[in-house]
Amino acid sequence: MRRKTLLTLVTVFGLVATPAVASAGQSGGWEGTWTASAHRPHEGFAPNWSLEGFADQTVRQVVRVSQGGPAVRIQLSNKYGTTPLTVTGATIAKATHGAAVESVRPLTFKARKQAVIPPGGQVASDTAFLPVRPLESLAVTLYFAKPTGPVTYHAVAEATTYRAAGDHRDDRDGAAFTETSQSWYLLSGVQVIDPNPRRDVVVAFGDSITDGFGAGPNTNDRYPDELAERLRGRLGVLNQGIGANQVLADTGFGGDSALNRFKSDVLSQPRVRTVIILEGVNDIGLSEIEVPGLPPRPPVTAAQLIAGHRELVRQAREKGLRVIGATILPYKGAAYYTERGEKVRDEVNTWIRTSGVYDAVVDFDRVMADPKDADALNPAYDVGDRLHPNAVGYKAMAAAIDLRSL
Template structure:
């Protein structure tokens, strides 16, 4: 009996060890997005491709690791896109990278890649020790070629730099031209390090995109939420993928494809997505009563019920993929250029539905967090960026601080 007990104990310990090893291996076999941006179609007005050029762009990751993969995109391009060389280094300041930090990027073993129109590619593994919240500078050498349409994320509120020639490994770029968009960048991935490793996708418009935050500050509410997640042992392995597009709408194509059309690409296909926060439709409301330039009054009008139906469709599609969805109430906008009393009624109707419908797995009441208690249709003064539509740095911090982290445990 004693022998049997000892044998059973040894077998149990062996099984436990194998189980732990399998769990680690399973985590390492999964890749999680640590940074992302939603691309749109933009006319090539910077003459990229007119001669050999290098573009250096900086991103702020939300999880670290010892290996990295880079995804480049030509999803809105109309011609094949060739990148002759790419490298990833640590940001130092401005257009400068930390000396000696440039790591070459390869695609199926080759330093160059041609991406077909409508497609994206992901690199080979890049061996690089990445502390959490690293700022990475990605340099792309773009040879002379025809590029009619750029696949880019406009209004990044982050400086990027263009210089002639292939200078991706140069520490300090000579006389660069500054732009503020992310071009050809789709996402960055790191291996999962824990069974809790997963991504939170934040999906929305300019308020999620970080419009009117301080330049290069990474003070978007999703960035600030990422910092808070590390303070909780049950959420510290979660990353943030910001899929906000300034000007985006649920029901009309304007700034990028409408939310209903880009949902598969930007949410359901996001690497490692487990949670989703939706904050969108203020542009649908605003443009219902104040037509955007080039359109007729009423041409793009929608009702509060149509917005609600659109939001419910997004939730249903996410739930079908076992993604938990949190609805965020629309923030105040009285004083904004497209404010109207009718639009305010629609905002209140949509917010009431978000709070009470029980369609979502939970609610983040951004409206309550940043509104003026005396005039709830307005931002509280300290949260307002000054345009009465977007928060400023303080407002974005208030939004991030107001999120209950237990939602993501």
């Protein structure tokens, strides 16, 4: 995609271009405690390492889990790779500050230190006996001896990833990790053992508002983070948001559409009980403007978006999931706002509230609206682009969710 395209998207999404497995199934006691949805390698909204990949380099990624357990394992994805990708070695540890860690545990893959991830595939590590508490931060460190080529990644992490030259997977002080990025690489999941064989995982599924753009780096203030804090480990909360994602259309910068990634990102997660679906504003907005590098398309209609939501609900119900519909937040004044698009948003939100298709509804539209203008985001909750909430706004979103509905 040309740089002109990215500059247009930076304007639309308020993004600032600064440096930045085999499924466990429903058995075995594994439950998700952290996830990140996979993207194709891409130049992205801000500088990242996905296209260049890694060679004789170590990457350390810090994530905060939602629920705890006596042991842990990771999942690595080569979903968009075209060749086998070799991870020479890996560790997991308790994160302390920056790239520093403690309680380092080696990770193995089928009893081997090295993992080879097939093109389009994923792998899970063996069990690592590292007790994990709810809301604890872990550091996953991967060493790549040979050139990887472009790697599957997650663009908008709102968290710092660290890189070092050479093999530093066992380092504790973090001093060698002198380069940073604001994306995650290959790491698609962290799971813990739960001895209680029941469904008790919630997936937050959506676009950049679920992904947490605007929360601030390393603050863990995304709305799914705030929901996890309310639950305090009683349920796992997985964030499967992707910035610029759409219900109906695939894009390189916004990932596969909600319809095309719902199976992998929600239905394939072990022991999922509930999914919260917050999607649609990008379908509306991006069909209202010309984006260089993307083919023009007619403005999206409410009927098309409603049909997409119905299909997501159908897929979830087939797997026995409880489905919560979230109304689309106000966005008047955002770069891709139009009055025509606003009418579509209103119609879709009315359907979400009144159709009875969803098991429950969380009305983010009304919670987040400006008291003086219901079509606009409350200034107290606005990160500054009239589209994305700030940390206070994300906390208000999490507080609006009735925990009994989960």
